[in-house]
Amino acid sequence: MTSLLKHLGGHAGRVALALVFALPLLFMLVSSFKPDDQIFGDLGSLRAFLPVGALSLDNYTGVFERVPAARFLVNSVLISSITVVLGIIVNSLAAFALSRMRWPGRKLVLTAVIATLIVPFETFALPLVWWVNQLPLLRVNGFHLEWTTGWMDTYQVQIVPFLANAFSIFFFHQYFQSIPKELDEAAIVDGAGWFTIYRRIVMPLSGPAIATVAILTFLPAWNSYLWPLMVVQSEELRPVMVGISYFFQLNVGWGQIMAYSSMITVPILALFVAFQRSFVNSIASTGVKG
Amino acid sequence: MVWRTRPLAVASVAVAAATALVAGCATGSGGSSSGASGNTLTLWTHNAGNSAELDVVKRIIKDFNGSQSKYEVKLQAFPQSDYNNSVVAAASARKLPCLLDVDGPNVPNWAWGGYLDPIDVSGSEVPLSDQLPSTVSRYKDKVYAFGFYDVALSFFARKSVLNEYDIRIPTIDKPWTKAEFDSALAKLKKSGKFQYPLEMGTGGSGEWWPYGYSPQLQSFGGDLIDRDGYKTASGTLDGKSSVEWATWFRSLVTKGYMSKKSGADPNKDFLAGKSAIQWDGSWNAAKNTEKFGDDLAVIPPVDFGNGPKIGGASWQWGMSSTCSNKAGAQEWLKFSRQTKYFVDYAKATSTIPATDAAAKQVDGYQPGGELNVFVQFARKFAEVRPVTPAYPYISTEFQKAAQDILAGADPKDSLGQAAKDIDNNLKTNNNYAG
Numbered sequence: 001m002t003s004l005l006k007h008l009g010g011h012a013g014r015v016a017l018a019l020v021f022a023l024p025l026l027f028m029l030v031s032s033f034k035p036d037d038q039i040f041g042d043l044g045s046l047r048a049f050l051p052v053g054a055l056s057l058d059n060y061t062g063v064f065e066r067v068p069a070a071r072f073l074v075n076s077v078l079i080s081s082i083t084v085v086l087g088i089i090v091n092s093l094a095a096f097a098l099s100r101m102r103w104p105g106r107k108l109v110l111t112a113v114i115a116t117l118i119v120p121f122e123t124f125a126l127p128l129v130w131w132v133n134q135l136p137l138l139r140v141n142g143f144h145l146e147w148t149t150g151w152m153d154t155y156q157v158q159i160v161p162f163l164a165n166a167f168s169i170f171f172f173h174q175y176f177q178s179i180p181k182e183l184d185e186a187a188i189v190d191g192a193g194w195f196t197i198y199r200r201i202v203m204p205l206s207g208p209a210i211a212t213v214a215i216l217t218f219l220p221a222w223n224s225y226l227w228p229l230m231v232v233q234s235e236e237l238r239p240v241m242v243g244i245s246y247f248f249q250l251n252v253g254w255g256q257i258m259a260y261s262s263m264i265t266v267p268i269l270a271l272f273v274a275f276q277r278s279f280v281n282s283i284a285s286t287g288v289k290g
Numbered sequence: 291m292v293w294r295t296r297p298l299a300v301a302s303v304a305v306a307a308a309t310a311l312v313a314g315c316a317t318g319s320g321g322s323s324s325g326a327s328g329n330t331l332t333l334w335t336h337n338a339g340n341s342a343e344l345d346v347v348k349r350i351i352k353d354f355n356g357s358q359s360k361y362e363v364k365l366q367a368f369p370q371s372d373y374n375n376s377v378v379a380a381a382s383a384r385k386l387p388c389l390l391d392v393d394g395p396n397v398p399n400w401a402w403g404g405y406l407d408p409i410d411v412s413g414s415e416v417p418l419s420d421q422l423p424s425t426v427s428r429y430k431d432k433v434y435a436f437g438f439y440d441v442a443l444s445f446f447a448r449k450s451v452l453n454e455y456d457i458r459i460p461t462i463d464k465p466w467t468k469a470e471f472d473s474a475l476a477k478l479k480k481s482g483k484f485q486y487p488l489e490m491g492t493g494g495s496g497e498w499w500p501y502g503y504s505p506q507l508q509s510f511g512g513d514l515i516d517r518d519g520y521k522t523a524s525g526t527l528d529g530k531s532s533v534e535w536a537t538w539f540r541s542l543v544t545k546g547y548m549s550k551k552s553g554a555d556p557n558k559d560f561l562a563g564k565s566a567i568q569w570d571g572s573w574n575a576a577k578n579t580e581k582f583g584d585d586l587a588v589i590p591p592v593d594f595g596n597g598p599k600i601g602g603a604s605w606q607w608g609m610s611s612t613c614s615n616k617a618g619a620q621e622w623l624k625f626s627r628q629t630k631y632f633v634d635y636a637k638a639t640s641t642i643p644a645t646d647a648a649a650k651q652v653d654g655y656q657p658g659g660e661l662n663v664f665v666q667f668a669r670k671f672a673e674v675r676p677v678t679p680a681y682p683y684i685s686t687e688f689q690k691a692a693q694d695i696l697a698g699a700d701p702k703d704s705l706g707q708a709a710k711d712i713d714n715n716l717k718t719n720n721n722y723a724g
Contacts (some may be wrong), residue, residue, distance in 0.1 A: 041556055066339055126382055133383040152385050184515060229372045230379035233387075236336070245369035246339025 326417025424602025
C-alpha cells in the first residue's frame, strides 16, 4: 500500500512538474486562435488553457499581413542550420586537438577557451560590430565578383561570428575524453592519420554529443535578436526573433503575438523531440549538467 | 551509437555550397557606406510592423520619387523596441542612412554624438514657425529634426463614474489639485468596485517612465536635472520637491490606489472597467471615445503645485552627418513638409497634428472638436524633456529610481543615488561640452 502511494505520489509530482512547463505553451497555442478581448477575458479562469469561444485562424492571417513571416522563417532556418553544421565541424575539430593530440600548451588553451564562457556577449557586441565591418567581402555585382569591405547587412555576419563556441568545444572535449585512447593507438598502428581518427573513429562514436551540441547551437542561433538588429538593415535578411518586436507597437495584437510565437516555437520543439534521447544520453555521459 | 560519416561529408559539402550561396546573396546595402549610393538615398524608420504610420512614410517616399527624377529614396523599416540599438550600431560602423527618424528627446544626444547634422528646411510649404514648439528639435540653436505630430498625456475617466462618487470633473482652466485628486482616489478605492482605481501604466518600460511620470515630478516643483546649464542633477532630482513627488508616487501603491506593476495592456483594463481613471496618451483617445462616447472624460494633468505638466516631443525626422548626398536628403525633408502629410500622419496615428492648418483638416482636432483638447494640452502644458546629450542616461537613471521607489526603496536614497550617478556621467563626459 505504501509503495503504491509512493508510486502515485511520484507520478503526481511528475505530472505537476510537466504541467508547469507545458501550460505556458498550451496557453500560447490556444490563445493564438482567440481574439484579443477573449484572451484577456479568459485570463482569470481555466478557459485560458482551453480551445473554447470564438476560435479562428484570423491571428495567423494577421501575422502574415503584418510581418514577412515566411521570409523570416526561411532566413532563420538557413542561418541556424548552417551555424549548427559548421559549428559542429569547427568545434569538434578544436576539441579533438585539445582532447586526443599531445602538444605543449593545450591545457592552457583549453583553460583560455573555457574562460571566455564568462564574458557576456553584450560586453563585446559593439566592438564586434566594428570588427565585422572591417572584414573583406566578396560580392556579386551583375555578372562579376568584386571585393568590398564590411559584412554588415549580410547572412554571413549572422553566422560566422558564432561558429567557434567555447561551450561546444568544452562539451566535445569532455565527451571525447570518455572514448578509449586505445582506439587511437590501434588506428595509428594500422596507419591512420589524425584526421582519419577524427573522421572514422571519434566522430562516429560521438553521436549523442553531436546531437546535444546541435541543439545547444541551434537554440541561440534561432533565438538571436540583438545581434541581427545591430548588423542587419534589410528586412529580407532578418531572422524570426526580430519579427516578434514588429507586434509591440502602440496597438499590441496579443493574439497575433501568440500565433507568431507558436509558429516560431514549433521548429524548436520538433528539433528537441527528434534529438531528445541523444540529448539526455550525452548530458548524462559528459557530466555537464544545467 | 555509430553515425555514418558519409552523411557528414555530404552535409559539409552542402554547407560549403550554402555558404557560397550566402556569400552570393550578400548584396544588401553593403556598398552604401554613407547612406546614399549616388542619388539613391536610404531612409530608416522605427515603424516596422506599424502599418498605419509606415504607410504614410511610404506614401511620402512614393510621391517624392515620382515628383522628380534626380533622387530616389529607399525605405528600411525597423521595429521600434530596439531601433536605437540599430542606429547606435550603424553609427559605430559608419553605416547610418541619409534620412532617419529619431525620438525627440534623443536629438541632443545624437547631435552631440555626431550622428545628426543640422537641417535647413527653409522654403518648404510649412514653415517651422507654424509647428507646435515641441515638434521641432533644436540643439545649440540649430534645428536638427522636426516631427509631423505630437502626443499628449491626459487622464481618462467615465463621467458617470465620477458623478456617482461626487467627484468634480476638472477642466483645462481648472484642473484637479493634488488634494482633489487624492480625495477622488480615496473615494473610488472606498467604493470597493475597483481593486486599483488608478491605472498609471506601471508595467510599461523604457521611455514611458520619464515621459509618463517626470511631468508629475515637475508639477511638484522638481525636475530631472538643473536646467540652468544642465551640469548637475544633485539638489534637483533629489531635492525636497522631488522627494515629495516620490513619496506621493509610492503612496499610490501603499494605499492600494495603483498597482505596483500594471497588466500587459492597461488601456484594455480601463475599457473593461477594471480601473476608474487612466493616465494614458492621446493615441488611445479615439478608442476610448468609441467605447464610452459622451461618457468619456478627457481630464487635464493634475496641478500638484507648480502647474499641470505633460511631456512634449515625439518622433521626428533628421539627416545623418555621414550622409554623402545631403542636398538630396534636404530635398526629401523639404518635400515632406506639406500640410497634407501632416494631416495624413495625424489621421493614421491618432496623434496631434503639429500645425493648426493640419488640425483643421483632421476630424476631432478642429477647434471645438472632441479631440482638440489635446492640442490645447500640448500648447498649454507640454514641457520638453531636458535638452541635453545626457538625456538617454538621465532617462535610464530616472526609470531605475522610480521603479525602485515603487518597489519600496527609500525615495530620498533612490533619487539621491540617481542624481549622483547622473552627475558622475556628466563629469565623465565633461558636461557633454563640444
